[in-house]
Amino acid sequence: MRGTVADDLRRAIVTGDLAPGESLPTEKDLIARYGVSRNTVRSALSALENEGLITSSQGRGRRVRKREPVWIYASRSESHARRRPMGVDSWVDDMRSQGREPRTDIEVAVVHAPVEVSERLKLDNGALVAVRRRTRFADDQPWNLNDSYYPMWLAQEVAAILDPADMTPGLTVHLADHGYVQEYYNDELTCRMPTPEEAQALNIGVGIPVMCHTRTGSTKDGPIRVTITIMPGDRHRLLYEVPA
Amino acid sequence: MRGTVADDLRRAIVTGDLAPGESLPTEKDLIARYGVSRNTVRSALSALENEGLITSSQGRGRRVRKREPVWIYASRSESHARRRPMGVDSWVDDMRSQGREPRTDIEVAVVHAPVEVSERLKLDNGALVAVRRRTRFADDQPWNLNDSYYPMWLAQEVAAILDPADMTPGLTVHLADHGYVQEYYNDELTCRMPTPEEAQALNIGVGIPVMCHTRTGSTKDGPIRVTITIMPGDRHRLLYEVPA
DNA sequence: TAGTGGTCTAGACCACACT
DNA sequence: GTGTGGTCTAGACCACTAG
Incomplete structure (x- = not known):
């Protein structure tokens, strides 16, 4: 029955x-x-x-259940690029253009790197890293979690990394000013059910999975940043424009 | 308790x-x-x-539960490109390089386009389309579902579309031979729980979500193909290399 | 055959939302 | 207050797997 x-x-x-x-x-x-x-x-x-x-x-x-996804522009091909910087960091622009009011809470910390971070930054297991943890809101609802990890040597050179102020247009410019120009991103995508902590932080109901987006940014000398974004599946649609 | x-x-x-x-x-x-x-x-x-x-x-x-994800290379930047064609179509190469034995079942059909397809192909609602439905296996286990939709006018011009043979290296070359060169792909990604039909076809247990990957391929004149791939989250990790 | 999980019944009390 | 879903108990029988 x-x-x-x-x-x-x-x-x-x-x-x-x-x-x-x-x-x-x-x-x-x-x-x-x-x-x-x-x-x-x-x-x-x-x-x-x-x-x-x-x-x-x-x-x-x-x-x-209702679905009300927002678009996240993860990459744009040259021919379709706009003036705004690319990347999942253009949260504010993406939200405003879809009629939603964005807000971001930031906290910074120095922590031992999780293994998936130390691997990608080519650091020793358990090495210290600087992390900027963001909770992003749309219309005052928690929408996704976005944590950026930087090696400690870089955080010591670029003080802005450990400044909890919201950067506009982001740390990418600060990094470039110090000579750290990211040449490409390596994006990894998978999905799973949220942990109880994630479900609470994001106000996710039972039965809604999350997309896990891991972006590794590298200069010509190697990786300098890993950003992990946790996006509830019913609220996000990720877009890539790629050359054929 | x-x-x-x-x-x-x-x-x-x-x-x-x-x-x-x-x-x-x-x-x-x-x-x-x-x-x-x-x-x-x-x-x-x-x-x-x-x-x-x-x-x-x-x-x-x-x-x-064990996790054993495979990598799917969805895009490569120019500097990292290899000789193989890009795209989620390089299933066989991706699997062999990860020590798994790939297999693909194909069936072709002519159907009324689902709304998410007709929208992207810029067809009328309910227009007829040709579809190549693939079930992909790794080591004889069903791994993902991959359906490619083509407008009927194109299927009439390029007979290979409705030929249920497995194409190597894929229809992209056939299309190019007929003058339909895809210039860029538009990839959309989201995730959700599988439908009961998908869960059965893919042998997905309770608690495993799927990634939905929708790739629209366009020539300079407009969209000619929509491919929808359903990938269980515990078995896939999607990779994009994008220029910064 | 023994032991596991799958399904189902019948009833109790609690917590929360609406009016 | 009334009605909703949330939690819990106690017991029954069925279906599948393994030794």
């Missing part, structure tokens, strides 16, 4: 009979309609929740 | 006390250890499953 309940509701959702934002039947309704126990109904609804199709909140009932 | 059980097990997994592939305590063990009911234990284990941390199979118990 669990399969039947879940299948019926799923069909109603994908066909649009149940529109985004609309309320689902209550548990009591479903118990009566299908003649099954409460646990069975809850198990079916839980499956839909974990598929990302519905939300659930105590006292208010369950709704069909 | 559900929180306690799940938290304890999650901590053991992330710290490595429970290694990938290792068995978890049985439901009976956990019931005894925590003094809670079976439903409570199952609810906790179900949460871990939906976070992608563990697998579960009837009769065999639960294990800590």
Whole structure:
């Protein structure tokens, strides 16, 4: 019966009979309609929740989930480039152009590098690195997490790295002024379910995965920055323009 | 209690006390250890499953999930280009270079374009398109789904599009021979939980999201191909090299 | 055959939201 | 207050895997 309940509701959702934002039947309704126990109904609804199709909140009932992704321009080909700098750092421009009000919280710290960072920066395991942790908001809702890691020798040379002020247009220019010109980025993308900490920080409901974007920026002499961005899948659409 | 059980097990997994592939305590063990009911234990284990941390199979118990991602080279900058053609089409090369045996099943069809395809090909809603549906395998395991859509006028001009043979090195060369040279790709990336159909076709367990990669290829005159690739997150890592 | 997880029932009490 | 979902208990039977 669990399969039947879940299948019926799923069909109603994908066909649009149940529109985004609309309320689902209550548990009591479903118990009566299908003649099954409460646990069975809850198990079916839980499956839909974990598929990302519905939300659930105590006292208010369950709704069909809405999607409202924003575009993130991760790269532009030469012919399509605009005056703005490329990269996932153009958060403010991307948001404003989509009618959303951006905000960024920054904190800086010196930490032992996580292994995925030390590998990419070619540092010893556990070496100290400077990190700028950003929480980005759109219309005052937490939208994504964006942590940039720099080797300590660079943070000692470029003081702005450990300055918690929000840089406009970003540290890239500061770095270039000191002779560290990034020539290319190496982007890695995967996705997974969020950790409980990420889910809380980003206000992610059950059933929504995150994209993990790892950008390694290198000068001609080697890597100088690793940026890890955690983006809830229902709120982001990443765009690359690449030459054929 | 559900929180306690799940938290304890999650901590053991992330710290490595429970290694990938290792068995978890049985439901009976956990019931005894925590003094809670079976439903409570199952609810906790179900949460871990939906976070992608563990697998579960009837009769065999639960294990800590293993990850074995493969690299997909989605773009290479000029300076790093190799002789092989770029794109997600270089499946065979990418797999062999990572010690895995690739295989591709292809079927072709003429269908009404899904809206996300007709939009990108600038066709009328519901227009007919030719589609080449691929299921890609690595070591005989289904690995990802890769569907390429072409406008009908193009399929009529380039007969190879509706030929179900596996093309080496792909249709891109055939198209170029007919004067359709793709100048750039527009890649869009997002992620979500798989549909039940995708989960079955790709043998995806509960708690594993998929990356959705939509590549639109355009000549100087406009878009001629849309390729949608569905990649389980635990088995793929997508790489872009982009100029700064 | 024994032991595992999968499904299901029936009932209790709690926490939160709306009116 | 009333109704919603969240948590929990106790017990039953089924389905699959392994020794």
